[in-house]
Each structure stands twice: as C-alpha cells, then as structure tokens.
Amino acid sequence: MIGCDEGAHTQARGRVQSMGPAFASAALALSEALNLPSSEADFVLQLGPEGLQLQELGPHAPGPLSVDFVHGPSAHRRLQGGGSGQMIAKAVGIQPGVRPDVLDATAGLGRDAFVLAQLGCNVRLIERHPVIAALLTDGLQRARLDPDVRPIIERMHLQTGDAIQLMNAWEGDPPQVIYVDPMFPHREKSSLVKKEMSMLRPLVGDDLDASTLLEAALKLATHRVVVKRPRKAPSVFGPKVGYVLEGKSSRFDIYPKRSLKP
Numbered sequence: 001m002i003g004c005d006e007g008a009h010t011q012a013r014g015r016v017q018s019m020g021p022a023f024a025s026a027a028l029a030l031s032e033a034l035n036l037p038s039s040e041a042d043f044v045l046q047l048g049p050e051g052l053q054l055q056e057l058g059p060h061a062p063g064p065l066s067v068d069f070v071h072g073p074s075a076h077r078r079l080q081g082g083g084s085g086q087m088i089a090k091a092v093g094i095q096p097g098v099r100p101d102v103l104d105a106t107a108g109l110g111r112d113a114f115v116l117a118q119l120g121c122n123v124r125l126i127e128r129h130p131v132i133a134a135l136l137t138d139g140l141q142r143a144r145l146d147p148d149v150r151p152i153i154e155r156m157h158l159q160t161g162d163a164i165q166l167m168n169a170w171e172g173d174p175p176q177v178i179y180v181d182p183m184f185p186h187r188e189k190s191s192l193v194k195k196e197m198s199m200l201r202p203l204v205g206d207d208l209d210a211s212t213l214l215e216a217a218l219k220l221a222t223h224r225v226v227v228k229r230p231r232k233a234p235s236v237f238g239p240k241v242g243y244v245l246e247g248k249s250s251r252f253d254i255y256p257k258r259s260l261k262p
C-alpha cells in the first residue's frame, strides 16, 4: 500500500528511481515525502531530465505516463481545439463575459483544468492521491518554463488532499462552479487519454465515495456543480440532475444553483 489519504482505494506499491546522479537527492526526498518503499513494487516513479514519470512494471505494462501541458494532446487541444465552444466550457457556464471561478475537486492529470484555465477561468485543483499529485505538480512546474503556457499555469492552483474534507472545512470565498470527474469502473477504449486514465486506475481505484463528494460540492458551490461521466453511466447517486450535455463518449451532468451572469 502506498502512502495516500484514506479515501483513495489502492493496493499498488511503488518506488522512486533516479534517472541519473544529478537527480539522486531529489528522488530520495520524493521517496520520503511520498512514503514509498524501495523494495517490492508494481510501479516506479522515475525522476530524470524530462521530469517525473510513472512506469508500471510487469510484462505487458504500457509506456511511461507523465503530465505534459506543453506537448502532446494538451498542446494540440490548446492550439487546434474548439475554444469556448467545447462542451466542457458550456458545462461550467463559460459565455461571453463570464469566466467562472472553478474548483476542480478531482484534478487527476489536470487535463480538464488546463482546458478551463486556458479559456480564462481561475481554477483551484484538489487531488488526493499523492503520486498523481506529484506527477501533476511536476507537469505544472515544467509548463511554467514555457512562455506561451505559463500564463495558463498561473491560473491553476493545486492542493493535495481529500476534496470532501477540504470542501467541508472551506474557509474564504467559495468557488462559483465545482467540477467533479470521479473514476468510474468501465472498460476503456484505446485513445491516448483513455489509456492514461486506465493507467491511473491501479493506483487510485474506483472513486466509490463520489456521492459524498457530490454532496459536499453541492453545499459549497455558489452557482453550479458539474459532474463528468462516461456517456452511458448512471448519474452519481444523489439529487436529481438539472440538465445534461452529452458528447461522443462523455456526458456532463449539471446541478444548477444560480445562473452565471456577465
């Protein structure tokens, strides 16, 4: 069992590996911070010149996973993507003159939060799994070095912890919109993003406390809560969904509280 908050359901064991002498002391510090044993492991967190990457071990393990906002799918979406016409933008209420203050309570690899920050929203992110949070922290740090991406990253503020606890003990201005994308037990298809999500599953398990998360989000958000689900999955157990935006493989269940106005 790796070091993690009690809400995360994982049995995966890992260790940190330095990819060169220059990274040895940082790797050791990370290993201690994450409380990762150095012996038997199902995955390694490799720290090297390209940053931090997660490599599963075993004969059929897929290639390494890292968070990269500068290249790959995030960059493609940033440069070619649909701007404020994207469904996620509509789901959180982006419209002319409206860029809501969003809390992404299930940050994961930060892809959705990056899209919202790119569209101009200030996004607070919470991730409870320390290994995922370490990958995301590393991706955010590297992206800050890119002058084009840095302004987007400056709108993203990550906190490691359990969003249920943090939302229930919230102090200060509440977020207008809370975005929730819990893990859902289903078979993945083969696109890159889905492959990455399927690599997270052995670590984070299925988020079986999603209805408690929804309850806390509904108490805290001032304007709406948005839950991302696989298109055909049932809604998270709880109050009735207000309305739904449906895409090819995902769906957004929207729980409105107040309308967002310019």
Ligand SMILES: C[S@@+](CC[C@H](N)C(=O)[O-])C[C@H]1O[C@@H](n2cnc3c(N)ncnc32)[C@H](O)[C@@H]1O
Pocket (backbone or CB within 6 Å): 007, 008, 105, 106, 107, 108, 109, 110, 111, 112, 113, 126, 127, 128, 129, 132, 161, 162, 163, 164, 181, 182, 183, 184, 197, 200, 204, 207, 213
């Ligand atoms: C499906 S992934 C989210 C993917 C994310 N939307 C993205 O674009 O990369 C779900 C993540 O939510 C995290 N999570 C689930 N419940 C949480 C909670 N109560 N507090 C914080 N993080 C949570 C899991 O650890 C996992 O990393």
